[in-house]
Amino acid sequence: MERNILIVSRDNFLREMVRxxxxxxxxxxxxxxxxxxxxxxADRTQLDCILLLGAAPLLGGxxxxxxxxSGGVRRPKLVVVAWQHAEQTVLGLLENGVDQYMTFPVNLQxxxxxxxxxxxxxx
Amino acid sequence: xxxxxxxVYTALAAAAxxxxxxxxxxxxxxxxxxxxxxATLGQRYLRLTxxxxxGEDSVPRFPELSRPGARLLLARTLSGVLAATYGxxxxxxxRIVRAYDLDGWLLRRARRARGYDRARxxxxxxxxxxxxxxxxxxxxxxxxxxxxxxxxxxxxxxTAQPETALRAMAAYPRAFTAAEVARILAELRRGxxxxxxxxxxxxxxxxxxxVGLGIVREFAVEEAEPYLLRLVAEESSExxxxxxxxxxxxxxxxxxxxxxxxxxxxxxxxxxxxxxRRMAREAYGAGALRPLLDASERPYYESLVAxxxxxxx
Numbered sequence: 361m362e363r364n365i366l367i368v369s370r371d372n373f374l375r376e377m378v379r380x381x382x383x384x385x386x387x388x389x390x391x392x393x394x395x396x397x398x399x400x401x402a403d404r405t406q407l408d409c410i411l412l413l414g415a416a417p418l419l420g421g422x423x424x425x426x427x428x429x430s431g432g433v434r435r436p437k438l439v440v441v442a443w444q445h446a447e448q449t450v451l452g453l454l455e456n457g458v459d460q461y462m463t464f465p466v467n468l469q470x471x472x473x474x475x476x477x478x479x480x481x482x483x
Numbered sequence: 484x485x486x487x488x489x490x491v492y493t494a495l496a497a498a499a500x501x502x503x504x505x506x507x508x509x510x511x512x513x514x515x516x517x518x519x520x521x522a523t524l525g526q527r528y529l530r531l532t533x534x535x536x537x538g539e540d541s542v543p544r545f546p547e548l549s550r551p552g553a554r555l556l557l558a559r560t561l562s563g564v565l566a567a568t569y570g571x572x573x574x575x576x577x578r579i580v581r582a583y584d585l586d587g588w589l590l591r592r593a594r595r596a597r598g599y600d601r602a603r604x605x606x607x608x609x610x611x612x613x614x615x616x617x618x619x620x621x622x623x624x625x626x627x628x629x630x631x632x633x634x635x636x637x638x639x640x641x642t643a644q645p646e647t648a649l650r651a652m653a654a655y656p657r658a659f660t661a662a663e664v665a666r667i668l669a670e671l672r673r674g675x676x677x678x679x680x681x682x683x684x685x686x687x688x689x690x691x692x693x694v695g696l697g698i699v700r701e702f703a704v705e706e707a708e709p710y711l712l713r714l715v716a717e718e719s720s721e722x723x724x725x726x727x728x729x730x731x732x733x734x735x736x737x738x739x740x741x742x743x744x745x746x747x748x749x750x751x752x753x754x755x756x757x758x759x760r761r762m763a764r765e766a767y768g769a770g771a772l773r774p775l776l777d778a779s780e781r782p783y784y785e786s787l788v789a790x791x792x793x794x795x796x
Binding site for chain 1: 526529560564566567673
């Protein structure tokens with residue numbers, strides 16, 4: 361079965377950069393700019409991993425995580441990469457159903473390994 | 484006769500308005516098309532940069548570099564990749580910068596620009612792996628009367644020659660703002676600078692102590708508590724002593740020392756209230772703070788604790 365990864369970010373540059381960094385993974389990579397687009401992709405595709413890239417310093421993906429986890433289902437795995445690293449922000453995101461949190465600047469090889477690990481465990 | 488003149492005048496005015504509107508619409512369409520073209524070109528540049536980072540020795544050929552705005556787009560692409568990542572091999576990026584003379588070009592643009600425009604070009608230079616010659620040529624901007632220009636010149640020195648970063652920060656004549664400390668800490672997170680807080684907190688220069696406090700707070704260095712307590716008790720700068728107090732709070736360490744209570748007692752009302760808000764955020768109990776608070780502040784702190792909503796898992 362083909363695996364699917366979704367990258368959600370309003371920042372076109374970051375989205376493209378991460379998409380390119382993950383291009384060698386054995387998975388189809390979908391991209392969208394917002395949570396509503398992500399929910400639409402999630403409706404028609406069986407996703408294995410969603411990567412939320414928080415672009416702005418004060419927008420950390422919390423709203424998107426809340427939309428994607430609104431049904432209470434903790435699938436697929438949700439990884440947020442954002443600029444904030446305040447403990448409260450991270451706790452708030454985990455509360456909203458985020459599975460893993462990474463901060464920018466991010467090591468692209470580590471991100472690759474993390475996403476590869478997530479989609480491998482879902483085979 | 485007058486009627487004819489009136490008709491001719493009206494027709495000419497209408498034609499002029501139509502021409503102006505058409506010109507404006509054409510200009511807007513042209514600008515939009517140019518922005519779209521540049522966005523597409525930016526994606527191609529990003530793809531070529533990422534390919535270069537995959538380890539190809541040759542320098543990629545970036546298309547349409549002679550177009551207006553294309554060279555700046557390439558510089559922004561490289562600096563954008565570097566700003567959002569760490570642990571990349573700088574070799575390919577250095578080769579690209581050298582092959583296309585991006586540092587020389589940005590330096591020339593910075594020379595011609597003024598104020599924040601100059602600072603923006605220097606900020607791009609600070610992100611790129613530039614040649615030592617470029618660093619030397621930007622040293623004169625360290626003495627600029629424009630704060631942002633001088634700071635970006637310092638950042639170029641820090642990122643290009645991290646081994647001299649402490650000396651450069653110590654010699655910087657202005658006190659760092661919180662935003663400037665955050666910019667320096669971003670380089671720490673990228674691994675450009677070492678996370679060595681001890682020499683910074685002990686340094687005689689206030690800017691170095693400021694950066695040291697930033698490191699302690701950013702990376703929650705609990706081992707730094709004795710240094711923080713000493714700073715709170717002995718620091719001559721009121722602002723830095725308050726910073727050290729806030730750092731202690733962010734580490735959630737006890738605030739029952741004599742040095743702490745003396746410092747809090749000497750603080751102005753606004754500073755004390757800011758500290759209390761910080762303590763409430765870090766979940767200090769009102770009972771534990773009794774020695775620090777006077778009778779009028781106790782109800783204020785209790786109201787802060789009662790109203791604070793904490794996101795708990």
